[in-house]
Amino acid sequence: GQTVVSFGVFRGKGESDVEVNERVGAAVAELTAAHPEVAITKVDDSVTYTEGNYEAALETLLEGAALSVIVVFLFLRDVRATLVSAVALPLSIIPAFWAIDMMGFSLNLVSLLGITLVVGILVDDAIVEIENIVRHVKMGKSPYRASLEAADEIGLAVIAISATIMAVFAPVSFMGGIAGQYFKQFGLTVAVAVFFSLLVARLITPMLAAYFLRDHAHEEPKPGLVMRGYLALLRGTLRFRWATLAAGIAFFAGSIYAMGTLPSGFIPKEDASRIVFSLELPPGSRLDDTRQTTDEVVRLMKEVPEVENVYVIGGSNPTGTLEPRRATVVADLKHKSERDVPQHAIEETLLRKMEVIPDLRAYFVNDRGERQLAFGVMGHDGDVLADQARKIQSAMANTGMFRAISSNAALDRPEIIVEPDLERLAELGISTAVLSETLRIATIGDIEQNLAKFTVGDRQIPIRVQLNEAARDDLAVVSALPVTTPSGVTVPLSSVAKIRFGQGPSSIERFNRERRVVIGADMALGAELSDGLATVWALPEVKSMAPGTRIQETGDAEIMGEVFSGFATAMGTGLMLVLVVLILLFGSVFHSFTILASLPLAIGGVVAALWLTNSAVSMPVVIGILMLMGIVTKNAIMLVDFAVEEVKQGVPRAEAIIDAGRKRARPIVMTTIAMSAGMIPASLALGDGGEFRAPMALAVVGGLLVSTVLSLVFVPSFYTIMDDAANGTARLFRRLVRPNAQDEPEAAATAPAVNVHALERAAGRSLPIAAE
Secondary structure (H helix, E strand, O other): OOOOOOOOOOOOOOOOOOHHHHHHHHHHHHHHOOOOOOOOOOOOOOOOOOHHHHHHHHHHHOOOHHHHHHHHHHHHHHHHHHHHHHHHHHHHHHHHHHHHOOOOOOHHHHHHHHHHHHHHHHHHHHHHHHHHHHHHHOOOOOOOHHHHHHHHHHHHHHHHHHHHHHHHHHHHOOOHHHHHHHHHHHHHHHHHHHHHHHHHHHHHHHHHHHOOOOOOOOOOOOOOOOHHHHHHHHHHHHOHHHHHHHHHHHHHHHHHHHHHHHOOOHOOOOOOEEEEEEEOOOOOOOHHHHHHHHHHHHHOOOOOOOEEEEEEEEOOOOOOHHHHEEEEEEEEEOHHHHOOHHHHHHHHHHHHHHHOOOOEEEEEOOOOOOOOOOEEEEEEEHHHHHHHHHHHHHHHHOOOOOOEEEEOOOEEEEEEEEEOOOOHHHHOOOOOHHHHHHHHHHHHOOOOOHHHEEOOOEEEEEEEEOOHHHHHHHHHHHHHHEEEEOOOOOHHHHEEEEEEEEEEEEEOOOEEEEEEEEEEEEEOOOOOOOHHHHHHHHHHHOOOOOOOOOOEEHHHHHHHHHHHHHHHHHHHHHHHHHHHHHHHHOHHHHHHHHHHOOOOHHHHHHHHHHHHHHOOOOOHHHHHHHHHHOOOOOHHHHHHHHHHHHHOOOOOOOOHHHHHHHHHHHHHHHHHHHHHHHHHHHHHHOOHHHHHHHHHHHHHHHHHHHHHHHHHHHHHHHHHHHHHHHHHHHHHHHHHHHOOOOOOOOEEEEEOOOHHHHHHHHHHHOOOOOOO
16 A cells, blocks of 8 residues: 555576575665665565475475385384485485586476485385395395395396486486476486485495394295285286286276376466466556556455455566556465465455456466466457457357456557648658657657756756647647748648547567467366367367468467477487386396386376376376386386396296295385385475475376386286297297307316205205305
């Protein structure tokens, strides 16, 4: 309710929001102390949300780390082993912060998002290592020897797990366009953190286990009810492996179909406790009209108890367009922790309140000054374009899916039209430039260089002379304006031009040399951006547009398409890199495809999580799917790696893959639950920025849980099928290529080798070193 002189401060490129805010606060405090007669009050601030986002991310990080460690303890029931795995978290995250600083990154929404989501993965490698070491200790080995042998046994699997995650996330940093600017820091942050966790798991964890764990009496693990049931199911799926493969393919196809039925959007609606409205009055409205209308808007907004302050900028829209009939209104809400009503519900309430004000177009915009849904109607004929835009707006309003529909089509405003009489001008030798100069000086005054100056001290104030507003509305006054001829004689304006009232566009907008009218709208409660786009494209008015006109997506709709296509490219590149990494590590193309076959199983979990929580497929969800592409391969890597090593030792393939399921099921379940527990705080959408993190965490948790259960069942069957394919291909190549015969081995080298692993299984314990 008070008139203020406002000023805004924006940070320079590369500077920190928080540090600039602190320096501005100190400067304002100095000004206030020096001028006690002036009160300087902060009325709008985006830094508070930034700080809250940072604090919420760190709280989520710590809570996720604690839950991961608790899960490890519940499975291992060993305090020392739990502490060894817990040490991996700070040893991985602290160097990651150092690397972020070295790369010139900052702690922002994207980099903090990467750190928050990777917390469950960081302890993953250490869990795999320590679980295998504990298993060897329970076989009767000393901790030192168990650390050596267990680390050697699981080493390839741990390296493969981390390498695949890095291979998936590195390409994200090289995405182009707007998406690339967003996620350059995200991809490299995750990749660097995982790299440090790999170093810790391979170097620090075995060393700590060797000296920190205690001897354990030999304990032959007895399979419980769940394990016995799983092994029985595994034997059944191996017996009917082709049916199992068909079921997996059917599940994947169903998941893809279900994914297509989910709505999609760009960024989830966030609760920033701040709403920015753009107000627009009819053409011809004056600043006093804008003042009266905004005063009424403020009065209605203050009736809502969740609204703390209302700040009005009259004569400007949120993007900075200066026009007396426009205004920007910023409503600051109570923090979301202090109210029960979400921000989107308050937005609905405020819009309904403003509907009662006549001749007012009101809608809210995002941080970039854009509408939730925006598209441009393109063409060359302005009249046809405006008519087409009006028809589309009317059709959109009839669907009931949109609210606060508006367009930037230049509404005709009243004007005085002066039409020169060219023949009369030629007779008198008067040019149209003289005519326009006469009108300009009368209405807005002469240019500053020609104005008289009034000197006040060391200042010179220009004196501008022009007709008052009442005279401009009088055609008689305008008609009598004197126009000077080249001979110095003056004639009235009416003698050389026709003067009349009319109307015309207030502005013209072009894009790529075409006239454009941008139609903007907000989605009705519960509808997403994809629903709105589908509805617009299905309108009869859009399908049968006038010749020479067309629709072009803009704003969030355009960026959403760019982001999704960019992620698809990055995901494809990442999967190719994963395949290359797996081939190099395992030395087998077929086994690498076996591992990649576990990826499609995660899609069903993502769909289920989004469907249960009524969430849309948005940019955070796509990030979550990308993360799943890196971490879901963990289950298959652990199973396939163990089975391959067993087969190399002479164990029959079926027995080897069943043994892999028996010995690797616990670490697989442990790491999955630990990663899911690490992401539970993020999935609850607590704290500032939680609405952005929650869909991503939900997608990852759902995909992890479902893919873990299914990979334990499907991967063994697919492994046997691909192994047969590998053997068949090898036989085919031997027939076609006919390799040279191997050299005969030396007599000394033909001594029968002792299969220590087979002896250990027969004895049920670890053999002493001398016997080996």
